[in-house]
Amino acid sequence: MPISASDLIGWLDTLIQGVLLGGLYALFAMGLSLAFGVMRLVNIAHGDLIVLSAFGGVALALGTGWSPYVAFVVVVPAMAALGYALQRVLLNRTLGGDILPPLLVTFGLSIIVQNLLLEMFSADPRSLRAGGFETASVQLGGGIAVGWLPLSVFFAAAAVTLGLELLFGRTRLGRAFRATSDDRVTAELMGIGHRHVFALATAVSFAIAAVAGIFLAFRTTVAPSDGPGYLLYAFEAVIIGGMGSFWGTFGGGVILGVAQAVGFRFDPGWGILVGHLACLAVLLTRPEGLFPRTRD
Amino acid sequence: MSPLLATDGLTAHYGDFQALFGIDFEVGAGEVVAIIGANGAGKSTFLRSVCGLLPVASEQVRLDGEPIGGMPAHRIAARGLAMVPEGRRLFPSLSVEENLLAGAHLRRAGPWSLARAYELFPVLREKRRAYPRTLSGGEQQMAAIGRALMANPRLLICDELSLGLAPVVVKGLYDALTQVVREGLAVIIVEQDVALAQGMSRRLYCFQEGRVSLRGASSAITRAEITRAYFGV
Numbered sequence: 001m002p003i004s005a006s007d008l009i010g011w012l013d014t015l016i017q018g019v020l021l022g023g024l025y026a027l028f029a030m031g032l033s034l035a036f037g038v039m040r041l042v043n044i045a046h047g048d049l050i051v052l053s054a055f056g057g058v059a060l061a062l063g064t065g066w067s068p069y070v071a072f073v074v075v076v077p078a079m080a081a082l083g084y085a086l087q088r089v090l091l092n093r094t095l096g097g098d099i100l101p102p103l104l105v106t107f108g109l110s111i112i113v114q115n116l117l118l119e120m121f122s123a124d125p126r127s128l129r130a131g132g133f134e135t136a137s138v139q140l141g142g143g144i145a146v147g148w149l150p151l152s153v154f155f156a157a158a159a160v161t162l163g164l165e166l167l168f169g170r171t172r173l174g175r176a177f178r179a180t181s182d183d184r185v186t187a188e189l190m191g192i193g194h195r196h197v198f199a200l201a202t203a204v205s206f207a208i209a210a211v212a213g214i215f216l217a218f219r220t221t222v223a224p225s226d227g228p229g230y231l232l233y234a235f236e237a238v239i240i241g242g243m244g245s246f247w248g249t250f251g252g253g254v255i256l257g258v259a260q261a262v263g264f265r266f267d268p269g270w271g272i273l274v275g276h277l278a279c280l281a282v283l284l285t286r287p288e289g290l291f292p293r294t295r296d
Numbered sequence: 297m298s299p300l301l302a303t304d305g306l307t308a309h310y311g312d313f314q315a316l317f318g319i320d321f322e323v324g325a326g327e328v329v330a331i332i333g334a335n336g337a338g339k340s341t342f343l344r345s346v347c348g349l350l351p352v353a354s355e356q357v358r359l360d361g362e363p364i365g366g367m368p369a370h371r372i373a374a375r376g377l378a379m380v381p382e383g384r385r386l387f388p389s390l391s392v393e394e395n396l397l398a399g400a401h402l403r404r405a406g407p408w409s410l411a412r413a414y415e416l417f418p419v420l421r422e423k424r425r426a427y428p429r430t431l432s433g434g435e436q437q438m439a440a441i442g443r444a445l446m447a448n449p450r451l452l453i454c455d456e457l458s459l460g461l462a463p464v465v466v467k468g469l470y471d472a473l474t475q476v477v478r479e480g481l482a483v484i485i486v487e488q489d490v491a492l493a494q495g496m497s498r499r500l501y502c503f504q505e506g507r508v509s510l511r512g513a514s515s516a517i518t519r520a521e522i523t524r525a526y527f528g529v
Contacts, residue, residue: 172401175390180396181389189347190447191373191402267359 005032014265015258019064020146022143022237022257023154024219026250027212028230029237030160031205033249036238038177039095041102043111047231050114053079053213054222058126068128068218076210083206087199095198096184112228117224125221134218153215158248160208164246167204177201205269242289251291298361300325300482301346301377301451304528306365308338308345315341323451325398326480330493330514333503334526339486340382343455343504345367347379348372349467351508358453378449382456382486384440385426393424406448413442417470434465439468451482453528458489470496490522504528 028050035041043049056078057071064070067117086109094101129148137145168174176197179187184194216222216230233256256275263274282290308316314464316338323329333339344350346357348369357365365373378399386395396413400502415419417438426435427441437457454473458466471493477483478498487493494514502510502525510517510525 018468147441172397175394175398176401179387179401181391183385185349185369186385186387187398188349188369188380189373189379190398190443191370192398193368193370 009142009144009267010207012142016140016144016249016262017150017255018258018261019264020154020257021261022155022254023235024155024212024215024253025095025151025233025256026157027160027215028234029241029253030157030164030248031212031248032210032231033238033241033243033246034164034201034208035205035240037243038181039198040099040181041198042099043107043205044103044106044231044271045134045227046205046234048113048227049079049111049209049212049228050212050230051222051224051248052117052214053210053216055117055121056125056130056226057128057214057238057289058222058286060119061128066262068130069213071128072211075214076152076207079210079250080207083202084199086206087202088195089225092195093204110231114224114227119223121132123223123225125223126217127221128214128217130218145180149215149218153219156211156215157253160211161246164204168246171238173200175276187246201283232260235276236275238284238289239279240290241288242292244289244291248289248291252289255290298358299323301484302326302358303342303346304356304358306342306345306352308350308352309363310341310350311430313370315506316345319503319506319508321501321508323482323484325450327499328477328483328485328497330485330487330497330499330500331503332487332490332526333509334483334494336505338506339397339425339503339504340455341455342507343379343484346372347377347453349452350475357458358364369496371387373447374404375402376404376448376450377447378444378452379445379475380440380452380454380457382459385444386436386439386473388428389444391425391427392420392431395428395439396420396442396446400448402447404448408445413446416445416475432465434468437461437469438472441472445476447511451479452476453484453486455486456488457485458487458492491524494522502526 032043032046033042053075057068059243060071060074061068085225090105091102094105134149137147139145150153167179176192180192180194187192237253237256238249239254241256259278260271260275264271302322303319306316307314308320319342331339340464345352348367352365354363354365359375363376387398390398397408414506419435420442423431423435428439431439457469468503485493485496498515501508502515502522504525509528510521
């Protein structure tokens with residue numbers, strides 16, 4: 001069967017939309033990957049924190065009437081502060097030894113966040129209106145249009161990834177993150193207090209979740225019970241990419257996005273399923289992920 | 297004037313098990329003191345207690361006369377205690393240079409810098425981008441000593457530097473340490489090699505079953521005394 005030019009363009013379009021969607025999934029996954037990498041903390045509430053940030057942005061826009069972009073300046077630092085405090089007060093006590101306590105505690109957090117949001121905002125889906133930006137697009141030729149918003153999300157994800165790589169590879173704090181992750185006791189002997197370092201890692205993780213949540217609210221509607229679904233995408237991106245590096249997580253997000261977009265092209269009901277199948281295929285064939293750590 | 301570090305009747309426990317039974321110990325500024333003793337005599341427990349890795353009563357450990365017992369390890373490090381831990385314990389995912397920089401995390405002022413550490417151990421400069429697992433045992437120990445010195449400590453604690461290393465390598469390490477000591481750094485050396493410990497130190501303590509079984513000037517203590525204190529016969 002000959003392939004027509006319009007078919008090719010259609011597939012190219014699917015690929016581009018999938019890559020851009022993958023940027024959002026990479027943002028979902030990055031904070032999860034960071035928390036696990038530094039602390040071996042699997043944060044079950046990560047998806048709910050994304051949703052919480054989205055609602056934070058919505059509440060701010062409704063309450064003040066300011067531009068919705070102000071959410072980046074207000075909600076991101078607020079979530080970072082929340083992360084620091086939560087780690088210091090609660091999560092640090094669950095770490096060390098068994099992996100079950102942090103799972104249970106963050107699972108509880110997930111339920112608390114969902115119900116608080118339900119109480120405060122009702123079950124109605126909400127979104128942020130960005131004054132036309134969310135629907136504006138740029139024509140690439142051949143009938144392919146790329147939305148400015150998905151493009152912005154993708155570049156934000158790349159910037160966050162690059163920022164994390166530089167933070168971990170080049171800075172004093174990054175060295176402290178890696179040293180503490182390697183050997184908490186010896187790091188303490190160097191004067192690196194692990195409670196503070198862990199709290200800073202969680203602050204960064206929550207800040208990235210906030211960026212993801214605000215972009216999510218620009219892109220689509222968000223309801224209080226949506227968190228676990230986003231957590232699943234985040235997990236899948238991390239699993240596909242492998243635990244080694246942030247670029248690996250980024251790649252995992254992109255692959256998940258492309259898999260979903262391809263599925264959607266076959267049948268609108270298949271998108272999510274094909275994403276899950278891609279993750280499953282990686283788990284079966286390369287359990288360490290596609291881009292595992294190669295250093296040392 | 298109070299000694300740099302002193303313990304006064306230090307006791308330590310692992311759960312119900314008592315490991316130290318009233319250790320009186322001191323090291324003055326610029327002094328080199330050795331601790332010897334058989335396996336299980338309490339040497340490592342003593343170091344862990346002093347560094348803040350074991351909970352002990354606050355006034356049982358004093359630095360400059362101030363009680364520091366039971367403080368978190370990172371706070372004690374901030375007061376100028378640095379440790380070369382037994383088995384080196386380098387950070388495997390950090391390069392040699394990053395390991396050294398991690399030692400300088402607290403940014404205490406002092407004579408030690410990357411340049412000085414490389415001057416002391418030139419081989420580390422060649423391998424600064426290498427990861428610890430690719431280094432020989434001796435090179436790893438150099439990196440561990442360098443990392444501790446990078447903290448610009450007032451008191452350096454060396455736990456079993458010679459463990460698992462060839463004699464010629466150990467000699468090199470202790471020669472380097474001798475250079476450092478000449479600049480007036482106080483050092484506690486814990487050693488299995490008694491002759492080495494005696495040769496390096498001004499004073500010496502022998503531990504036995506959680507107690508000090510012998511103490512004195514290193515040059516004055518005889519082999520017979522050490523044998524008796526070591527084995528308790």
